[in-house]
Amino acid sequence: MAGIYIHIPFCLQACHYCDFHFSTNRKHAPEMVSMICRELKLRKDYLPEGEAIHTLYFGGGTPSLLTADQIREIHDAIHTHFDCQLLETTLEANPDDLEAKKLDAWLALGIDRLSIGIQSFDDDVLKFYNRSHNARESLLAIDKARKAGFKSLSMDLIYGFPYKDHSIWQADLAQTLALTPDHISSYCLTIEPKTALGVWEKKGKFQAASEDFQAEQFEILQQSLEKAGYLQYEISNFARDKAFSLHNSNYWKGVPYLGIGPGAHSFDGAHRGSNIAHNTRYIRLLEENKPAFRQETLSATEQINEYLLTSLRTIWGIDPAFLLEKFGWDLLKEKKKALSDMQQQGLIQMEYQSISLSNKGKLLADYLAAKLFI
The missing domain is CATH 3.20.20.70 (Aldolase class I)
Incomplete structure (x- = not known):
């Protein structure tokens, strides 16, 4: 999609x-x-x-x-x-x-x-x-x-x-x-x-x-x-x-998308990049049929951390099984103590194989995601 x-x-x-x-x-x-x-x-x-x-x-x-x-x-x-x-x-x-x-x-x-x-x-x-x-x-x-x-x-x-x-x-x-x-x-x-x-x-x-x-x-x-x-x-x-x-x-959810226009970002599933954020330069490059896009390849660690950051912000939450299947990284094992602490403090909910934020936890979304980063 x-x-x-x-x-x-x-x-x-x-x-x-x-x-x-x-x-x-x-x-x-x-x-x-x-x-x-x-x-x-x-x-x-x-x-x-x-x-x-x-x-x-x-x-x-x-x-x-x-x-x-x-x-x-x-x-x-x-x-x-x-x-x-x-x-x-x-x-x-x-x-x-x-x-x-x-x-x-x-x-x-x-x-x-x-x-x-x-x-x-x-x-x-x-x-x-x-x-x-x-x-x-x-x-x-x-x-x-x-x-x-x-x-x-x-x-x-x-x-x-x-x-x-x-x-x-x-x-x-x-x-x-x-x-x-x-x-x-x-x-x-x-x-x-x-x-x-x-x-x-x-x-x-x-x-x-x-x-x-x-x-x-x-x-x-x-x-x-x-x-x-x-x-x-x-x-x-x-x-x-x-x-x-x-x-x-x-x-x-990490679905691929194409960003068009100056300053727009794109993601193809493994690579992320952005267009030059300058109107005149963007127009000149495209007039010459040259790319205005710069790409970077995300490491497995970067992909995992990005997934943790974005997924934790949603009602769908983090799927540990997805991380294990795609990257071979066991979140429940590697971050057992951090997850236990968050759960005891009422900041997250762990159910149906997903980890999501409580209303209290939503005030600290980025901070909590960073606690789970590799």
């Missing part, structure tokens, strides 16, 4: 927390689209032979900034060069881009799932983040998408905004739940060094919320969404009626 990820490296403006690869200069968008199509052709044999494409994901950046014709051009190139048996096609969108004509065009292409970057319903918070939309536009966007015919909607939220109490976060969750999306992705506000927030923090102009404050908001998130019928199937992702993101679930 392989997937293709298309990275669209353009944004209307720079959010103060974002460290993904993007540019606010869209002058070369037509050339970028053409070179993305060329890369699809050049790398059509990257995935294991016979792998059909079951999931397609337009991410970024802001894919919804492209015209409907530009999305169609990429979409057609994918279908030309790959065996597409699509079960899910997702497009990330900002609320202020959801025009009726675009929505209709996306649906006509088979895009059946929108991931909408709401982040907050508080206008002051949105301004602080330098988002290009306001709360009213978010509400209108959800309404437009549903009227157009989109049944699967995911909403992105950010928690951990520094404030005197949890009232803003509680209001954000209440408004989100009132809109009843089938999927919610929620991430902690992380301060990266090269972002505006990172620069402000270094200069003493901004202070992030404490770890305790962030943990409290994570617990409010878990409790609120569980009460509303959402299943936390991955640390940052919640769904009703099993409306899991198939594409992202495959990432966590």
Whole structure:
């Protein structure tokens, strides 16, 4: 069940927390689209032979900034060069881009799932983040998408905004739940060094919320969404009626995927790599039919550690039998004491030959995974 990820490296403006690869200069968008199509052709044999494409994901950046014709051009190139048996096609969108004509065009292409970057319903918070939309536009966007015919909607939220109490976060969750999306992705506000927030923090102009404050908001998130019928199937992702993101679930399960566009990552099952994260250089290389991709071969140890890290974040958890069969590594034997300690502390659950995190353990996911690394 392989997937293709298309990275669209353009944004209307720079959010103060974002460290993904993007540019606010869209002058070369037509050339970028053409070179993305060329890369699809050049790398059509990257995935294991016979792998059909079951999931397609337009991410970024802001894919919804492209015209409907530009999305169609990429979409057609994918279908030309790959065996597409699509079960899910997702497009990330900002609320202020959801025009009726675009929505209709996306649906006509088979895009059946929108991931909408709401982040907050508080206008002051949105301004602080330098988002290009306001709360009213978010509400209108959800309404437009549903009227157009989109049944699967995911909403992105950010928690951990520094404030005197949890009232803003509680209001954000209440408004989100009132809109009843089938999927919610929620991430902690992380301060990266090269972002505006990172620069402000270094200069003493901004202070992030404490770890305790962030943990409290994570617990409010878990409790609120569980009460509303959402299943936390991955640390940052919640769904009703099993409306899991198939594409992202495959990432966590180690399924091969092809990443196209500047800064995109790929994985063929044993090798991982990434494209150059520079728009102009990417375009120049592809114009010369040269690869913009750099590959690395993962050692068995790296593959095991990566599996532990990603699997522990999900409801499916770690499968010790899989590790023993594929790598000859006995997790239950090699990490017996660490697993016993975690279980006694109520951080993990061990049942049906799988190891998964308890709600308490989800607060320490990366730390616990590192304890199991080789």
